[in-house]
Amino acid sequence: MSKFGTLYVDSDSFFHRMEPSLKLLVFLLWSVTVFMFLDLRVDIFLLVLGIILLSLSRIPFIIIRNLFIVVIIFNLINALFIFLITPDYGTILTGKTTVLCNLWHYSLTLETLFYLLTLSLKYISLMPMAMILIFTTHPSRFASSLNRVGIPYKIAYTFNIIFRYIPDIQNEFKTIAQAQAARGMSFGKDEKSFTKRVRNLFNLTIPLINSALERIDKVTNAMDLRGFGKYKTRTWYNTTKIKASDYVVLLVLIIMFGLFLSIKITDTSMFWYPL
Amino acid sequence: MEILFKNFSFRYKNLKEPTLKNINLKINAGEKVLIAGQSGSGKSTLMHCINGLIPFAMEGEHSGELLIDGTKPYDETIFEISKKVGTILQDQDSQFIGLSVGEDVAFLLENNRVKTTEMHKQVAEALDIVDMNDFIGQSPYELSGGQKQRVSIAGVISSKSDIMLFDEPLANLDPASGKNVIQLIDNLHKETGKTILIVEHRIEDVLEESVDRIVVIEKGEIIFNGPPQEILASNILNTAGLREPLYVEAIKRSKHGLSALDKIQNIENCADEKIKDSILKWYIPTEMIKEKITKRKMLSVKNVDFSYDKTRKVLSDISFDLHEGEILSVLGNNGAGKSTLSGLISGILKPAKGEIFLNDQKINGWSIKKVGENVGYVMQNPNSMIVKHMLRDEVKLGLEARLVDNRGVLSFNWLKSLFNRKNINEDDNIEKLYLDIIRTCGLYGYRNWPIASLSYGQKRRAAIASILTLDPKIIIMDEPTAGQDYRTYSSFMKFIQELAASGLGIILITHDIHLALEYSSRSIVLCGGEKIADDTPARIFAQTDIIDRANLKETSLGKLASIIGIENKSDFIQFFINEAKECSIIE
Numbered sequence: 046m047s048k049f050g051t052l053y054v055d056s057d058s059f060f061h062r063m064e065p066s067l068k069l070l071v072f073l074l075w076s077v078t079v080f081m082f083l084d085l086r087v088d089i090f091l092l093v094l095g096i097i098l099l100s101l102s103r104i105p106f107i108i109i110r111n112l113f114i115v116v117i118i119f120n121l122i123n124a125l126f127i128f129l130i131t132p133d134y135g136t137i138l139t140g141k142t143t144v145l146c147n148l149w150h151y152s153l154t155l156e157t158l159f160y161l162l163t164l165s166l167k168y169i170s171l172m173p174m175a176m177i178l179i180f181t182t183h184p185s186r187f188a189s190s191l192n193r194v195g196i197p198y199k200i201a202y203t204f205n206i207i208f209r210y211i212p213d214i215q216n217e218f219k220t221i222a223q224a225q226a227a228r229g230m231s232f233g234k235d236e237k238s239f240t241k242r243v244r245n246l247f248n249l250t251i252p253l254i255n256s257a258l259e260r261i262d263k264v265t266n267a268m269d270l271r272g273f274g275k276y277k278t279r280t281w282y283n284t285t286k287i288k289a290s291d292y293v294v295l296l297v298l299i300i301m302f303g304l305f306l307s308i309k310i311t312d313t314s315m316f317w318y319p320l
Numbered sequence: 321m322e323i324l325f326k327n328f329s330f331r332y333k334n335l336k337e338p339t340l341k342n343i344n345l346k347i348n349a350g351e352k353v354l355i356a357g358q359s360g361s362g363k364s365t366l367m368h369c370i371n372g373l374i375p376f377a378m379e380g381e382h383s384g385e386l387l388i389d390g391t392k393p394y395d396e397t398i399f400e401i402s403k404k405v406g407t408i409l410q411d412q413d414s415q416f417i418g419l420s421v422g423e424d425v426a427f428l429l430e431n432n433r434v435k436t437t438e439m440h441k442q443v444a445e446a447l448d449i450v451d452m453n454d455f456i457g458q459s460p461y462e463l464s465g466g467q468k469q470r471v472s473i474a475g476v477i478s479s480k481s482d483i484m485l486f487d488e489p490l491a492n493l494d495p496a497s498g499k500n501v502i503q504l505i506d507n508l509h510k511e512t513g514k515t516i517l518i519v520e521h522r523i524e525d526v527l528e529e530s531v532d533r534i535v536v537i538e539k540g541e542i543i544f545n546g547p548p549q550e551i552l553a554s555n556i557l558n559t560a561g562l563r564e565p566l567y568v569e570a571i572k573r574s575k576h577g578l579s580a581l582d583k584i585q586n587i588e589n590c591a592d593e594k595i596k597d598s599i600l601k602w603y604i605p606t607e608m609i610k611e612k613i614t615k616r617k618m619l620s621v622k623n624v625d626f627s628y629d630k631t632r633k634v635l636s637d638i639s640f641d642l643h644e645g646e647i648l649s650v651l652g653n654n655g656a657g658k659s660t661l662s663g664l665i666s667g668i669l670k671p672a673k674g675e676i677f678l679n680d681q682k683i684n685g686w687s688i689k690k691v692g693e694n695v696g697y698v699m700q701n702p703n704s705m706i707v708k709h710m711l712r713d714e715v716k717l718g719l720e721a722r723l724v725d726n727r728g729v730l731s732f733n734w735l736k737s738l739f740n741r742k743n744i745n746e747d748d749n750i751e752k753l754y755l756d757i758i759r760t761c762g763l764y765g766y767r768n769w770p771i772a773s774l775s776y777g778q779k780r781r782a783a784i785a786s787i788l789t790l791d792p793k794i795i796i797m798d799e800p801t802a803g804q805d806y807r808t809y810s811s812f813m814k815f816i817q818e819l820a821a822s823g824l825g826i827i828l829i830t831h832d833i834h835l836a837l838e839y840s841s842r843s844i845v846l847c848g849g850e851k852i853a854d855d856t857p858a859r860i861f862a863q864t865d866i867i868d869r870a871n872l873k874e875t876s877l878g879k880l881a882s883i884i885g886i887e888n889k890s891d892f893i894q895f896f897i898n899e900a901k902e903c904s905i906i907e
Contacts, residue, residue: 184419185418185419185420185423205417205418205419206417208419209416209417209418209419209460212461213413217704220699220704221704221705223663223668223688223697224697224699224704224705225705225707226668226688226689226692227666227667227668227688227691227692227695227696227697228692228696228718228786228787228790229689229692229693229718229790230707230717230718231688231689233688235687235688235689236689248707248717249707251706251707251708251709252703252704252705252706252707255703255704255706256701256703256704259703260414263409263411263414263415264414264415264417265377266373266377266409267409267414267415267417268417268427269373269376269377269398269402270371270372270373270398270402270406270407270409271402271417271427271428271431271475271479272399272402272428272431272432273427273431274399274431275399275431275432276431276432276433278433279430279431279433280429280430280433280434280435280436280439281430281436282418282422282423282426282427282429282430282436282439282440282443283423284436
């Protein structure tokens with residue numbers, strides 16, 4: 046967490062300077078591309094490209110590493126469940142069956158293994174761009190940028206408000222939980238019975254909702270009193286200027302996306318399986 | 321710009337009775353006015369009528385006339401009103417909307433469509449006035465309460481509105497920061513000539529700088545409207561349930577008849593011979609001897625260190641004891657380590673070094689739950705503690721859990737001594753215990769009420785009731801009097817004193833000087849994670865170096881003592897406290 050209590054990492058890189066809404070567009074088209082294909086080559090290409098871009102973003106390595114570990118673990122679990130539920134999906138996709146080994150009721154086929162690898166890499170290849178978007182974008186600049194591309198400012202400003210008050214609500218949750226724990230109603234390790242833990246966790250909802258409602262009331266009043274919603278438009282204290290480099294990025298983005306789109310249209314195979 | 325109420329009444333949509341009744345009030349351009357009243361007196365409603373939250377955010381019915389600068393706010397929008405009236409709300413946290421200082425000050429300008437470059441200029445100017453320009457890029461989490469308050473003020477200065485409205489500007493601030501804010505408001509008034517309205521019940525603190533007029537509201541009606549010297553000489557503040565400045569109380573206790581001509585609002589004028597004589601006649605040196613503590617030690621904190629990140633110590637080498645029946649106050653500015661200390665005592669945090677003993681048992685390794693059975697923690701905001709809809713369920717919740725868990729372990733010593741009951745054993749049913757507890761807390765009449773319909777003070781009692789069901793030996797209270805006026809506060813503290821008298825140990829975490837002085841027998845002062853004082857409050861508040869280091873403030877009693885020429889300030893303060901206590905017993 047940065048000093049703003051948000052995920053934004055204050056630094057200066059190509060991505061920090063990039064127009065936030067353009068970054069969002071890059072991420073969206075990146076995701077569309079990833080989901081268009083079930084092709085290991087595309088996944089690897091995007092992952093390598095993503096990692097190169099990520100290395101330019103000056104996000105601290107430790108954050109990148111930790112998040113990659115989380116996502117990889119998540120993917121392993123995901124793959125395991127897919128295998129348990131549909132062990133022969135690879136065969137359905139390719140029409141081939143190459144049994145590698147038999148595990149209890151299940152037989153692991155080369156086709157399914159390859160499918161799971163493709164799928165996992167697909168998710169992982171989304172990671173670098175998502176991280177760039179989240180960690181290099183100042184929430185206020187993001188809001189003003191969204192507003193500039195036509196999103197109503199009341200919606201765009203929601204991002205600011207969320208980032209502003211999430212840490213407050215986190216703190217509130219912590220203090221409420223601690224006060225209840227001190228009352229003997231902990232939902233942590235202190236409580237041995239699992240059902241009681243769940244019940245105790247559930248008990249936190251009322252005070253948490255109470256405090257959230259109180260806060261919303263106060264914040265709304267504070268915003269009203271300072272003229273939020275007065276005019277149809279507003280100006281922004283934190284804002285970015287659209288630069289020549291942004292147009293270059295946009296051009297490259299369109300070309301690349303066009304390329305991928307044309308590949309998708311010409312290549313009708315659903316799943317790339319070279320073996 | 322002037323504000324004019326003519327036979328104005330207002331009733332909230334969901335209430336039967338009007339909250340404001342027949343208000344006639346004129347506030348002239350450039351005046352500085354203090355609006356005082358108890359909680360629920362209608363003072364906030366009056367303020368909302370001026371800043372436009374009524375009728376735009378809060379609905380209701382009004383009669384009579386209200387004119388701000390000659391126009392009726394009811395004919396305008398809240399935005400037009402906000403051009404004329406700038407409001408600084410009491411919750412510094414929630415009203416900090418921006419992600420950084422600069423952004424927050426700019427919020428109003430953004431909504432007014434000021435161009436970005438011009439906006440940056442105006443923000444810097446406004447921050448200069450409140451002396452916060454060095455903090456322009458900081459996030460709210462890096463600021464103290466007083467600094468946030470300054471940022472809010474800058475946000476209103478940038479609006480260039482002619483009327484500035486301060487809603488309890490002293491709430492949640494430590495005494496020194498509160499004093500700074502009052503000075504800042506005064507400077508603003510002198511330099512800009514804006515009309516300034518301060519809504520506060522802490523009259524003594526507001527009067528540190530001069531005000532033109534005081535308006536007192538009681539039950540929706542104006543009961544006083546005049547200069548400060550007049551009201552201080554009268555008995556109106558007391559009857560309205562408000563606290564007079566302590567030095568004024570002292571002069572009155574000395575049986576000196578005051579008149580408006582004494583101009584007592586300025587403490588320097590107490591050098592008057594007649595006042596001096598009267599006080600000197602009244603004051604009998606008490607020759608305080610350090611009270612010998614014969615009572616049993618309950619809690620003993622020995623050389624405790626704590627750090628959240630293993631590099632920076634938040635607490636270092638803290639030692640103190642708490643005795644049976646003692647009320648101990650823990651003072652210190654924000655970040656001095658007060659909440660960390662209460663976390664350590666209630667078992668939420670574990671000390672890095674040192675030991676904590678409870679009745680001679682070391683509790684360092686105990687679970688939160690086990691510590692919680694002995695140490696109850698009452699949060700500042702009761703709404704953060706209450707988990708059930710009905711009072712009955714809330715209070716019974718802990719009781720049921722505990723009785724089912726450890727049948728026979730409950731002793732309820734404090735209950736026994738309160739009611740002289742001999743045998744409350746495990747067979748006494750929950751119902752009986754529950755009824756006793758809510759009776760003790762003065763909530764018996766509300767036992768079948770939903771908690772949401774209780775008043776703030778009653779909710780606080782409900783939170784304590786639910787803690788008492790755990791049969792604690794020690795109760796820690798975080799700012800127990802925050803947001804309460806004098807009357808509610810005194811009756812609440814009397815209740816706490818009764819609990820202490822039954823043998824509980826009470827720890828008050830606070831920056832309320834009055835509270836520490838009058839209700840705690842001992843104070844410890846933290847500063848930068850170290851204990852810098854451990855003494856009677858009267859002695860602590862007579863030591864200027866400690867006062868300065870801990871962001872406290874000299875009491876007006878101490879000032880009075882030096883003006884009159886009493887050398888032993890702490891003894892004078894102690895004498896006053898003893899006198900006040902005796903009187904409250906007689907009452």
